Amino acid sequence: xxxxQKKDREFQFTYMNPTMRKVYGNLEGTPLNEWGCKGKLDxxxxxxxxxxxxxxxxxxxxxxxxxxxFGIAYGIQSIQQxxxxxxxxxxxxxxxxxxxxxxxxELAESESRYQTLVETSPDAVFLxxxxxxxxxxxxxxIQLLGATGANELLGKDVKSFVYNxxxxxxxxxxxxxxxxxxxxxxxxxxxxxxxxxxxxVEVHGGLVKYQxxxxxxxxxxxxxDRKRQQxxxxxxxxxxxxxxxxxxxxxxxxLSDELTWGKKxxxxxxxxxxxxxxxxxxxxxxxxQIGDELLVIFTERLGKGLRxxxxxxxxxxxxxxxxxxxxxxxxxxxxxxxxxLNRVLQPIHLQGYNIEMSVSIGVSIFPEHGINQDExxxxxxxxxxxxxxxxxxxxxxxxxxxx
Numbered sequence: 001x002x003x004x005q006k007k008d009r010e011f012q013f014t015y016m017n018p019t020m021r022k023v024y025g026n027l028e029g030t031p032l033n034e035w036g037c038k039g040k041l042d043x044x045x046x047x048x049x050x051x052x053x054x055x056x057x058x059x060x061x062x063x064x065x066x067x068x069x070f071g072i073a074y075g076i077q078s079i080q081q082x083x084x085x086x087x088x089x090x091x092x093x094x095x096x097x098x099x100x101x102x103x104x105x106e107l108a109e110s111e112s113r114y115q116t117l118v119e120t121s122p123d124a125v126f127l128x129x130x131x132x133x134x135x136x137x138x139x140x141x142i143q144l145l146g147a148t149g150a151n152e153l154l155g156k157d158v159k160s161f162v163y164n165x166x167x168x169x170x171x172x173x174x175x176x177x178x179x180x181x182x183x184x185x186x187x188x189x190x191x192x193x194x195x196x197x198x199x200x201v202e203v204h205g206g207l208v209k210y211q212x213x214x215x216x217x218x219x220x221x222x223x224x225d226r227k228r229q230q231x232x233x234x235x236x237x238x239x240x241x242x243x244x245x246x247x248x249x250x251x252x253x254x255l256s257d258e259l260t261w262g263k264k265x266x267x268x269x270x271x272x273x274x275x276x277x278x279x280x281x282x283x284x285x286x287x288x289q290i291g292d293e294l295l296v297i298f299t300e301r302l303g304k305g306l307r308x309x310x311x312x313x314x315x316x317x318x319x320x321x322x323x324x325x326x327x328x329x330x331x332x333x334x335x336x337x338x339x340x341l342n343r344v345l346q347p348i349h350l351q352g353y354n355i356e357m358s359v360s361i362g363v364s365i366f367p368e369h370g371i372n373q374d375e376x377x378x379x380x381x382x383x384x385x386x387x388x389x390x391x392x393x394x395x396x397x398x399x400x401x402x403x
Contacts, residue, residue, distance in 0.1 A: 075090075127208070163191060240314040258323060299320070310323060358393045
């Protein structure tokens with residue numbers, strides 16, 4: 001006997017007595033469209049319709065194993081029209097034994113097909129039970145985690161291999177899958193192999209039946225090489241290849257984030273616009289190789305004078321810009337700029353030459369000098385122009401008198 005109800009616009013088994021579970025497996029909570037083929041389900045639904053017309057009667061379904069979803073005669077009675085139905089199957093002992101043998105054979109064949117399929121899969125496949133213990137792993141999974149055989153992994157808690165994510169978060173996701181829920185995938189995660197090394201993986205998860213019980217099937221693909229290539233492409237897109245500091249594109253993204261934060265929390269920040277006054281003359285006199293080396297040394301000197309929260313970016317050519325974040329008042333930008341100026345004006349010795357640089361710095365402050373990107377950049381550039389007019393190698397903070 002079983003109860004079938006319509007929930008969330010689909011029919012599902014909501015109760016099965018012990019005999020029903022023994023013969024057909026525990027289907028409680030299973031939607032009908034996940035249990036049987038369309039043809040047999042259509043026959044069952046036709047029986048529902050006939051039962052709705054006679055709610056006081058047990059209506060017989062189609063007979064014969066070729067038509068009946070249950071492989072034997074059955075009856076349906078409508079308990080709540082269009083919503084809830086009582087399923088009754090009367091079996092002789094011999095029929096029960098025959099069906100059990102058939103189900104056991106069907107299960108064995110199904111598990112055999114499953115094992116053949118996953119064993120030849122290039123993706124790692126893990127099954128873990130309701131206590132998160134690994135109960136099956138294919139050859140690709142053994143290789144993925146760096147084991148020599150399945151015995152090194154079976155019985156282990158699958159959460160122990162997930163790196164840089166809390167056990168509670170992993171458990172919550174597994175509980176959702178075990179309850180029949182859905183987790184949007186694929187997920188990108190890090191796994192720790194048996195030798196301690198970390199790999200990047202792409203993960204899909206789903207609920208499956210295995211050996212008469214529920215299990216979570218996790219399919220994993222090693223994407224370490226792909227992630228490395230993505231990181232390299234991202235680095236090339238956002239970092240200057242010569243000086244290894246963030247480029248113009250990265251700076252604009254960081255400035256946009258800082259503006260959003262500053263407007264929301266009322267914080268102050270500043271832009272320091274640097275220009276090497278005599279860089280063209282250095283290139284013309286000593287050559288581009290020495291010019292490139294000078295730019296590298298210049299950025300290293302600037303970087304050593306900054307906090308971790310500050311951002312140094314190559315804006316283009318011989319222009320650099322620094323974003324000083326989270327300031328308490330408008331005095332530090334001038335002080336930082338003066339300190340950096342003294343640091344970078346120290347002579348540089350390259351290939352037997354003693355090279356002196358001339359650097360001008362223009363400063364604008366948020367929100368005093370502007371509240372958007374264009375205002376802050378144009379006013380830092382205006383202050384830089386004033387610094388050059390004053391004789392170069394000096395610092396100028398924007399003021400509205402410069403307009």
